[in-house]
Amino acid sequence: MAGAPRFEVERSLAAVPVCADVSARAVREFATLGSTRRYQRGTYLFHQDDEGEEVFLLCAGRIEISSLSTTGYRQLHTIVEAPQLFGELAVLGEGRRTTSALAVEDADVWVIKGELFVGFLDEQPSASRALLRALARQVRAHESLVDDLLFLDLKGRVAKRLLGLVSPTLDDLPADGAQLPAVVTQADLASLAGGSRESVTRVLSDFQKRGLVGRSGKRYVLKDIKALRRLAGI
Secondary structure, X not given: OOOOOHHHHHHHHHHOHHXXXXXXXXXXXXXXXXXXXXXXXXXXXXXXXXXXOEEEEEEEOEEEEEEEOOOOOEEEEEEEEOOEEEOHHXXXXXXXXXXXXXXXXXXXXXXXXXXXXXXXXXXXXXXXXXXHHHHHHHHHHHXXXXXXXXXXXXXXXXXXXXXXXXXXXXXXXXXXXXXXXXXOOHHHHHHHHOOOHHHXXXXXXXXXXXXXXXXXXXXXXXXXXXXXXXXXXX
């Protein structure tokens, strides 16, 4: 099914870090190399252990990236918000997918074959450098998660995950009142923070009683960023 129109794809591409220093003409040409698709809510874009043959750009909607352990435990890795590229690691590594991607809202996605994506990187050194920086940030984020599991208690980990969901960098956090950009469940937070759902529910209840976190409809609102930062140790 057709997804976003071409001008929306071009606008989304221009907004992602990989294309930040690429000329408008090159972005327009790049956009023509892929195709657009509409994924309905509850549809998988790819599954764990699939061949990594395509790279995706989310233009609208929301995508959940998760994996299953050999014991069947589901680990939520991240929630992709538009505009954002994803799925490039398996293409660059010429391997299989280590995660699954699920549309948790109706999603408009631009899809490009892996070899065409790599060709674009070869032709655009600035894009290659930007992607390397993005991958380095992912590595640091994974290292930070390991450190958090070792040195932060559950309250600190939940606070840090909440802050990470409202800002791409913990060095530049928003003001009090920031809402999580999408409906994030207690089970999602438990997976992100490395705790049981029951334990994380108790932590969130404590945060609400202390006025650190509130709710606006189904979304969490961070009411005291400074206090959450202290708990997160940042």
